[in-house]
Amino acid sequence: MINQDTIVALATPSGAGAIAIIRLSGKNAIDLAESSFKSISGKKLKNQTTHTIHLGHIIDGVKTIDEVLLSIFKNPNSYTGEDVVEISCHGSNYIQQEIIQLFLRKGCRMATAGEFTLRAFLNGKLDLSQAEAVADLIASDNEASHQIAMQQMRGGFSSEIAKLREELLNFASLIELELDFAEEDVEFADRTQFKELIERITFVLKRLIDSFAVGNVIKNGIPVAIVGEPNVGKSTLLNVLLNEERAIVSEIAGTTRDTIEDEISIGGIGFRFIDTAGIRETKDVVESIGIKKTFEKIEQSQVVIYLFDSTKYKAQSDKFKIELEKIKNKYPLKPLIILANKIDQIDDIQITQMQSEIPQIKLLSAKTGFGVVGLTNSLLNLINTGALRNNETIVTNSRHYDALLKAFKEIQKVKEGLNTDLSGDLLAIDIRQALYHFGEITGEITNDDLLGNIFANFCIGK
Known part of the structure; x- marks a missing residue:
């Protein structure tokens, strides 16, 4: 396929x-670069050692396109494993296109998406x-997704899988060998050691599978819906969290007619906050559509922040409690953070009453910023970042x-087979399937479609 x-x-x-960087990779990369590069010192590129940088000009016949720095990486000591040339030119769109078109005319082909990394693989x-x-x-x-990507790029994940696969492959070979001597009734694979290996593989697979719940939210960001009645301070809270005037704030109930989303990083974790339209009974057609979207966003979110106006709690406490129960019953699996906003406008007696009736309540003044740090800490506590x-x-x-998941399923079959003294030929089938799924991860097993x-x-160029 190469x-x-x-x-x-x-x-x-x-x-x-x-500055812009134009990259070439392939067996003729250095020769093609040399045909259009004139070194200041008169050097010949093909005579230079790998990982060197040279000053000169890119020329097209008698026309000088740009003064550039040209870097050489000779195979196999390059990103792709082929000869690679990187041209650092000035960042003008015109210059970039002139240089790329020049090499296309000389026989290069435009790289497809990810082709440099594909060649590296x-x-x-x-x-x-x-x-x-x-x-x-x-x-x-964000910091967390960067940390995970760096760990995987250094081979942390694949080396763990490869080690397990190698041990399993060794036992598979011994069991296959037993099949060749079936008439002799001998065992080359120690069943006790094999059971220990299967237990270890099961433990590692469970840990990796469970980690996906955390890894997926870290990679994609955690959607958080801010919900509540109109004019309780949802848009003000969003603006405070984002530290900018992202949402329109006014005293008019129903100002937010549509959902507004933006993402910030808290403690290295990406959170996508969604300011929703206020939930209330209304005859306004546009506002009704916004309220419908609010419930759609709650469905899509992983965390719900319920915000209410603490200045109205004394008069409407029963109403707030009923609304809270509705949300809890409708979305029982979603973490719910209850915020009493505008506490700068009520006294300590009222605060104590709220806290006694709703113990899990958190206090907030979106206007002054009080309670925002506590809110962000609560959000981080919902994510298991220990790993x-x-x-x-x-x-x-x-x-x-x-x-x-597929490998785990096959390993469970192997485990069951060992416990029931299943014959070696049937054990071998399940082991091969487990090995296949391990190989899918690291690329030992692959196909062109995948x-x-x-x-x-x-992206193009990577």
Whole structure:
């Protein structure tokens, strides 16, 4: 599947900037670069050692396009495992396109999405899970997702899987050997040691599968719906959390007619806050649509913040309690944070009354910022970040999660077979299936369709 042609692409974001990097990879990368590069010192690129940088000009016939720095990475000591040239030019759109078009005319092909990383995988520079981590690293927008992507790109996840696969493969080989000597009635694979291995694999698989619940929210951000009646301070709270005037705030009930979303990082974790339309009975058609969307957003959220006006609690406490019960009953599995807003406008006696009647209530003044730190701490406490702090392997990729579930299912079959003294030939079938699913994760088992789906999500130039 490895193409032998030389590819070219812009490796930096498109658009004008101070510097742009154009990358070439393939067996003719250095020769093609040399045909259009004139070194200031008169050096010949093919005579230079790997990992060196050279100052010169990119020329097209007698025309000078730009003064550039040209970096050489010779195979196999490059990102792709092929000869790679990176040209650092000035960031003009015109210059970028002129250089790329020049190399296309000279025989390069425009790289497809993720093709540089695909070549790195096919040339054995990365396994498949590490290659996927490259895309996650590029997409990471908070500390936690960056940390997980870096760990996986360094091979933390794949090395753990590879070690288990190797041990399982060794036992599989011994069981297969027993089948060749079936008439001799001998056992090459120690069943006691095999059971211990299966228990260890089961433990690791369970831990990795369970980690996906945390990893998925860290990677994609945690959607948090801010709900409550109109004019209780939902938009003010959103603005305080974002530290900007993102939502319109007014004294007019029903100002927010549609949901407003924005994301911030709290303690390295991404949270996507959703300011929803106030929930109330209304005949306004537009506001009714907004309220309908509010319930849709609650369905999509993983955490619900219920906000109410503490200045109205004394007169409407029964109403608030009924609304809270409705939300709890309708969404029993969603964590619910109850906030009493505008506490700067009530006295200590009223605060004590609220806290005694609703023990889990948290106090807030979105206007002054009081209670916001407590709210953010409560949100972080909902996420089990212990594995992250302890630098444990965390699964974030749904493809890996699916393969781990399938491997776990097959390992359970092997475990059951050992407990019931199943024959070696039947044990071998389940072991092979488990090995297959392990191999799917690291790329020992793959196909063109799978690779196409994975690398199609990469950016051009990576």
